[in-house]
Amino acid sequence: MLRFFRAPSKAEHERARVWAAGALTVLVLLMLMLLIHRPPRIDLTPPPLRAEALPYFAAHVGSCRGSLLAAGFQTRIVPDLNRTPECGYRDVVELVQPAAVTPLQTSCALAAGVALWRRDVVEPAALRHFGQPLASINPLGAYACRRIAGRTDGRWSEHAHANAIDVGSFTLGDGRTISVLQSWRTPAAESAFLHDIRNGSCRIFQGVLSPDYNRAHANHLHLDMGAYKICH
């Protein structure tokens, strides 16, 4: 009688078992590779514009710009400036909308801080103290390749990476300009306005230096997003 089927030999049985184990291993490895190389989930919703988000924005410019845009502030990217290891910048932006914002080229985290500061601190203070809307914040400068306080040695300033701004005065809707140099101590209303703004700055920025700090800051408020928390 013909035998169409015969029982596999022990060697054939062993070979089949090795093949099955190999195929299973390859399958598991493929699944692991798919898991590892799965594209990261992209969060299309940027975090809301608030002070707690600013440190995150320092390393996430896309989120920073998205958050600013969602809050009504449009930005444009400024070309990188490569100068020396101590000076220059990358991923700097300029606030271009709303038009009332004075053009300033700074790190995005600082731009977000300025937008927040304007909306939540300076505009309310102008209304509270003078019953006037704010026309403009008047900066003295942002990027500058220099060390702290313009010294010839010591730590480099946050200005050297466009991560600081100096603000000299504020103009109200009625055209009046209140300068830090002239009004830090008197008259009373102007002085209270400027002190309120300085105190509000400390809830947003990392570094805030006013005329109370030293004579080098007699004519401006220094605001930065550096690593050191200071409020004077």
Ligand SMILES: [Zn+2]
């Ligand atoms: Zn400064």
